[in-house]
Amino acid sequence: MGRSDSAPSGEPDRPEVPEQRAGEGQPYLRVNDLRVRFDTEDGVVRAVDGVSFAVERGRTLGIVGESGSGKSVTSLAILGLHHTKRATITGEISVGGRQLVGLPEEQVRRLRGRDMAMIFQDPLSALHPYFTVGRQIAEAYRVHHPRAGKREARSRAVDMLGRVGIPQPARRFDQYPHEFSGGMRQRAMIAMALVNDPDLLIADEPTTALDVTVQAQILDLLSDLQAEFRSAIILITHDLGVVSQVADDVLVMYGGRAVEQGSVEQVLRRPQHPYTWGLLSSVPSLHGDADADLVPIKGNPPSLINLPSGCAFHPRCRYAGRNGDRSFTEVPELRPAGEAGHLAACHLPVDERTRLYQEDVAQVGVAQ
Amino acid sequence: MSSPSTATQTPPVSPAEPLLRVRGLAKHFPVRAGFRSSGAVRAVDGLDFDVRPGETLGLVGESGCGKTTTGRMLVRLLQPTAGTIEFAGRDITHARRGALRPLRQDLQIIFQDPYASLNPRHTVGRIVAMPLQVNGITPPGGVKKRVQELLELVGLNPEHYNRYPHEFSGGQRQRIGIARALALRPKLIVADEPVSALDVSIQAQVINLLRDLQRDLDLAFVFIAHDLAVVRHFCHRVAVMYLGKIVEIGDRDDIYQRPQHPYTRALLSAIPDVTTLGPAGRIRLTGDVPTPLNPPSGCRFRTRCWKAQDRCATEEPALTNRDGGRQLTACHYPEQGPVGAGPEPGPDAPATSGTVEVSQ
Numbered sequence: 001m002g003r004s005d006s007a008p009s010g011e012p013d014r015p016e017v018p019e020q021r022a023g024e025g026q027p028y029l030r031v032n033d034l035r036v037r038f039d040t041e042d043g044v045v046r047a048v049d050g051v052s053f054a055v056e057r058g059r060t061l062g063i064v065g066e067s068g069s070g071k072s073v074t075s076l077a078i079l080g081l082h083h084t085k086r087a088t089i090t091g092e093i094s095v096g097g098r099q100l101v102g103l104p105e106e107q108v109r110r111l112r113g114r115d116m117a118m119i120f121q122d123p124l125s126a127l128h129p130y131f132t133v134g135r136q137i138a139e140a141y142r143v144h145h146p147r148a149g150k151r152e153a154r155s156r157a158v159d160m161l162g163r164v165g166i167p168q169p170a171r172r173f174d175q176y177p178h179e180f181s182g183g184m185r186q187r188a189m190i191a192m193a194l195v196n197d198p199d200l201l202i203a204d205e206p207t208t209a210l211d212v213t214v215q216a217q218i219l220d221l222l223s224d225l226q227a228e229f230r231s232a233i234i235l236i237t238h239d240l241g242v243v244s245q246v247a248d249d250v251l252v253m254y255g256g257r258a259v260e261q262g263s264v265e266q267v268l269r270r271p272q273h274p275y276t277w278g279l280l281s282s283v284p285s286l287h288g289d290a291d292a293d294l295v296p297i298k299g300n301p302p303s304l305i306n307l308p309s310g311c312a313f314h315p316r317c318r319y320a321g322r323n324g325d326r327s328f329t330e331v332p333e334l335r336p337a338g339e340a341g342h343l344a345a346c347h348l349p350v351d352e353r354t355r356l357y358q359e360d361v362a363q364v365g366v367a368q
Numbered sequence: 369m370s371s372p373s374t375a376t377q378t379p380p381v382s383p384a385e386p387l388l389r390v391r392g393l394a395k396h397f398p399v400r401a402g403f404r405s406s407g408a409v410r411a412v413d414g415l416d417f418d419v420r421p422g423e424t425l426g427l428v429g430e431s432g433c434g435k436t437t438t439g440r441m442l443v444r445l446l447q448p449t450a451g452t453i454e455f456a457g458r459d460i461t462h463a464r465r466g467a468l469r470p471l472r473q474d475l476q477i478i479f480q481d482p483y484a485s486l487n488p489r490h491t492v493g494r495i496v497a498m499p500l501q502v503n504g505i506t507p508p509g510g511v512k513k514r515v516q517e518l519l520e521l522v523g524l525n526p527e528h529y530n531r532y533p534h535e536f537s538g539g540q541r542q543r544i545g546i547a548r549a550l551a552l553r554p555k556l557i558v559a560d561e562p563v564s565a566l567d568v569s570i571q572a573q574v575i576n577l578l579r580d581l582q583r584d585l586d587l588a589f590v591f592i593a594h595d596l597a598v599v600r601h602f603c604h605r606v607a608v609m610y611l612g613k614i615v616e617i618g619d620r621d622d623i624y625q626r627p628q629h630p631y632t633r634a635l636l637s638a639i640p641d642v643t644t645l646g647p648a649g650r651i652r653l654t655g656d657v658p659t660p661l662n663p664p665s666g667c668r669f670r671t672r673c674w675k676a677q678d679r680c681a682t683e684e685p686a687l688t689n690r691d692g693g694r695q696l697t698a699c700h701y702p703e704q705g706p707v708g709a710g711p712e713p714g715p716d717a718p719a720t721s722g723t724v725e726v727s728q
Contacts, residue, residue, distance in 0.1 A: 066567040181656040182431075211430035211594065213653045216638040220652065238568060241640030264645060280642060282572035284597040287643050290620065293579065294601060296572035300537045316569075 027054035028232045029078070029116075029200050034091035036073050036082065043305040047073040049256040050091075052334075055232040055249075057199060062247030062264070063236045064279070066301050070256040071236045075202045078234075079118055080108035095200060114144040117193035121205040123185035127177040134158065134173030137192045144196050160191040165221060183214035190221065197229060204236045219246050240283055244268055252276050255302045255312035258334055262342035272337035272344035272353050274317045277361040311347065319356060323347045385457065386418035387556055387588050388442070393451035394612075395437050399661065409660050411437045413612035414451070416687070421555065424582060424589040426603035426620075428596055428635075432657055433609040435592045439558045442590060443477045444468055456555070473503060476549040480561035482541035486533040492519070492544055493529040499551040518547040523577060539570035543577065550581070556588040563598060575601055596639055600624055608632045611660055611668040614687060618695030628690060628702035631669045636707060667700065675701045 036048040048070040055061045065071045076082055077089055080100060093100040095116055100108060120126040128136060137160060138153035145153070154173065161169035164187040177185060186206065193201060203222065207215035223246060226233055237243060243250055243264065250267040252260040252275065260273040271277055278297035299316040302308055310328045314320035320327040326347045337344040338354065346353060393415040396408035412434040419425045427435045440446040442453060444460065452461045460471060476499075479485040486495055496515045500507065507514040516526035522543040533541055542562060549557055562578065563571040579602060582589060593599050599606060600620060607617040608631065616629040627633050634651040653672045658664055667685050670676040679700055687698040 066569060183656050211657070212596075212638040213430065213634060214656060215640075216650055216652060217654070219640070220650075239640065240568075240642045244642045244645050245640040268642060268645065279568060282569050283642055284572070284575065284595075284601045285643055286597050286600060286624065286636065286639060286641050290600045290624075293576050294572035296576060297569035298573075300539065300570065301567065 027056045028096055029055045029234075030092070030094045031074075031078065032092040032094075034074065034077060034093060035089070036070070036077050037088040038086060039088070040305075045304045046256050046307070047304055048077065049307075051251075051253070051256075051258050053249075053251050053258070053261060055200070055234060057232050058226065058230040059248045060226065060233040060235055060246055062243035062250045063234060063253060064238065064240060064243055064250060065253035066238060068255075068301050068304060069253040070304075071253050072204055073256075074253075075118070075204055075234060075236055078200075078202065079112055079116060080105070081112075110144075113140060113198070114196045115198055116200040116202065117196070117198040119186075119189050119193050119201065119203040119206045121208050123182070123189040123209075124177065126189055127185060129177055132174050132176055133180065133188045134161070134175075137161070137188070137195055140192050141195045156195060157191070160195050161188065163225070164188070164191045164194075165217075166191070182210055183217060186210060186214075186218055187221065190218075190225070194225060194229065194231075198231060200232045200234070201226075202234045202236070205238070206235070207242065208237070208239070215242075222246065240268065240279060252279070255307050256304055257312065257331075257345065258343075259313065259346075260337075260344040261334070262337070262339070266339055266342040270339075270342075270354075271357065271361075272342065272350065273313075273346050274319055274353075274356075275313045276344075277357060278316070281361055311345070318360075319348060322352075385420075386454075387421045387423075387456055388419040388590070389452075389454040390415055390417050390442070391452050391454075392416065393438065393441060393453065394449045395434070395441055395446060396449045407661060410612050410663060411660055412441070413660075413663075415609075415614055417607055417614065417617060419556065419588050419590060421588055422582075422586040423605065424591055424603045426599035426606040427590060427592045427609060428594065428599050428606060429609035430594060430635075430657055432611070432660060434612040434660070435594075435609050436560055438609075439477065439560045439590060439592045442558050443472075443475055445477070469503065473499075473552040474555045476552065476554040476557050478542075478545050478549050478557060478559040478562045481565055482538055482545055483533075483565075485545055486541060488533055491530050491532055492524075492536075495533070495544060496547045496551055499548060503552065505552070514551070515547075518550055519544075521550065521581070522547045523573075537570075539566050539573055542566060542574055546574075546577070546581070550585070553585075554587070556590070558590045558592070560592045561594070562591075564593065564595065571598070578602060596624075596636060597641070608635065611657060611663050613668060613698065614696075615669060615699070616695070616697045617687070618693070618697075622693065622695040625706055626695070627707055628695065628697040628704070629669075629699045630673050630675055630701075630703060633703055633707060634672075667698070677701065 032052045034048055034051045038045040038047060051074060053061060063071045063074065078093055082089060089101055091101060095111065127133065134157050137157040141153045141156050142148055158169045158173050161172055166172050166184060166187050180188060207218050210218060219242065235247060247264045250261065250264050251258055252267065252273065254275050260267055260271065260276050267276060271280065281295035282297060284294060297316050302312055308315050310330050311332050314327040332345040332347050334343040334345045338350050393412060395412040396410050398405050398408050400406065415438060417425065427438060429435050437446060441448045448461055452459055455471060455475060493515050496518055497511050500511055500514065516529060519526045524540060524543050536544065563574050566574060575598060581587060591599060591603055603620055605619055606623040607614045608629065610631050616623065616627065616632045623632060627636060634653045637651045655672055658671055664671050666682050667680040670680040685698045685700045687696045689696050690702055
């Protein structure tokens with residue numbers, strides 16, 4: 001976040017996507033080969049199937065995907081919010097150097113809310129209707145600061161309400177969620193998430209329920225707060241427009257797997273996966289030819305119980321089959337896609353993808 | 369409703385008579401505190417617009433602006449508090465059920481939620497055939513043949529006639545809703561957020577389908593949406609609503625390229641667009657939409673407007689044309705010039721206070 005507008009060149013290269021291997025660098029959050037599985041009556045749902053990424057302090061990772069792509073399940077796994085009996089989680093999640101997978105619930109609870117916090121999509125259902133907004137924020141503070149008195153917690157909560165731009169915070173402290181408007185509720189949620197100065201903030205569709213003018217306010221607020229608190233942010237969204245505004249790095253998920261990741265310029269300007277191309281050309285834009293047809297992705301997102309063989313995207317991909325039958329039989333791995341830090345999971349050679357993108361997608365006028 | 373805009377609408381020059389003519393349309397929901405009535409939510413407060421045959425009008429605005437209420441009044445799912453709705457020359461504002469029935473053939477609605485708007489216990493065939501049955505119509509070749517034609521028309525497999533809604537995905541369900549709306553060969557369809565519940569890749573499929581149908585069947589649409597980018601790809605004309613009123617209405621290119629109302633400008637600049645990376649110069653509106661229970665006096669947008677003057681609080685701006693074109697704007701200090709320059713100070717309005725910041 002807090003990037004100046006992107007000129008295609010000029011801007012000094014920001015650090016690339018942190019290395020996936022452990023050891024070098026010190027990203028605050030490191031997720032390695034995360035798998036989340038649910039056993040259901042209908043079969044095994046592999047909601048997340050081997051996803052790796054890392055987020056440094058002060059940076060924002062946008063996770064993009066359609067419903068059922070596994071983006072929310074990933075974030076709930078990081079926070080340890082999956083029911084241990086229903087979900088099987090394997091892989092590594094390291095937050096500030098601590099390995100979370102397999103940690104006793106009691107210890108995860110101590111981290112949650114203090115070192116990592118979450119902003120949910122719907123603030124009305126995330127706030128308790130029976131308690132005042134201020135009391136809920138103060139409680140979030142006192143849980144992690146047992147020695148803090150009521151007065152200290154209150155002043156901290158009022159301070160946070162003011163920081164997130166709620167006018168008359170001392171008066172607002174004593175109001176109930178229903179007395180807040182949608183945008184104000186989302187601000188209160190953000191105040192609650194930030195009350196313990198978390199180093200990692202996960203925002204799951206934080207603006208989807210809001211109107212565009214309020215969405216713009218909330219996105220600006222998140223940027224400003226990040227500049228102030230230097231937290232690492234994961235922003236989960238289906239909206240590529242939102243990602244283009246605030247993310248530094250992007251992870252595109254499809255069918256529970258990462259299909260492309262890299263810096264926001266790489267993924268949105270020089271995308272290397274046909275699914276990302278499809279997403280970009282199907283989004284209606286305010287620029288370009290309004291009379292031109294949109295280019296949708298054919299078909300529907302896959303069922304996680306019965307994922308297509310090989311590349312999960314192959315039934316919807318225009319280019320499947322160009323490379324023999326590899327796309328139908330072999331799951332593509334995330335591999336370097338030209339530039340440093342840019343990864344994509346596609347069997348086609350990088351050169352051919354670059355050419356196809358230039359000829360088939362960029363020409364249509366969506367990107368650039 | 370005595371709205372100042374009622375008299376000023378200049379009927380657009382058109383060869384065809386408008387299919388739909390709306391004047392002074394209003395809907396007030398009474399609010400009761402205990403047993404006494406304590407005012408009313410003025411959800412829609414005096415709208416004037418026309419839709420010509422084969423034309424698509426986009427109705428855009430933020431939540432609470434009254435766009436859905438308007439759509440429901442147009443198909444008479446809600447009874448207007450004031451104003452008139454004329455359809456094909458007939459006043460249907462107070463038409464009774466019996467009189468409405470033949471009219472419903474020409475006037476259909478597509479709902480937002482493809483999960484809630486289809487009866488889960490009926491087969492797709494039965495759902496799509498329902499409008500034919502209710503109106504006692506037997507199409508040539510039989511109901512089943514017509515239903516299968518309709519399913520094919522909206523891109524569904526006609527073999528799936530006997531399946532139930534739960535067997536279909538969200539996008540396919542929305543297609544079923546569209547097939548049902550088309551069953552009676554309507555002239556006008558009110559589409560209330562028809563794609564906002566769908567995933568992006570599916571959204572594009574449904575928008576393209578609606579565009580094809582619109583062209584092939586020469587349908588008129590009132591297309592209600594909060595997403596201005598979607599509206600731009602579908603509509604010939606666009607009306608921007610704020611707190612129950614139309615603040616600006618005009619041809620698509622005028623609205624998107626030369627918006628005159630500050631609200632339209634702010635709305636357009638707030639949309640995050642994939643084609644720009646980073647927070648490009650946006651107009652930041654402060655605060656939320658005020659409550660329609662007690663809307664601001666004068667211009668309703670003035671509490672969030674960076675150009676507001678004393679006059680805006682006392683005198684309600686009329687929806688009028690400012691430059692001899694077809695664009696109508698309700699603003700005392702309209703913006704000029706193409707969009708993209710950011711907010712400019714008005715003719716006699718210094719860029720006031722901290723209500724607007726342009727982040728760069």
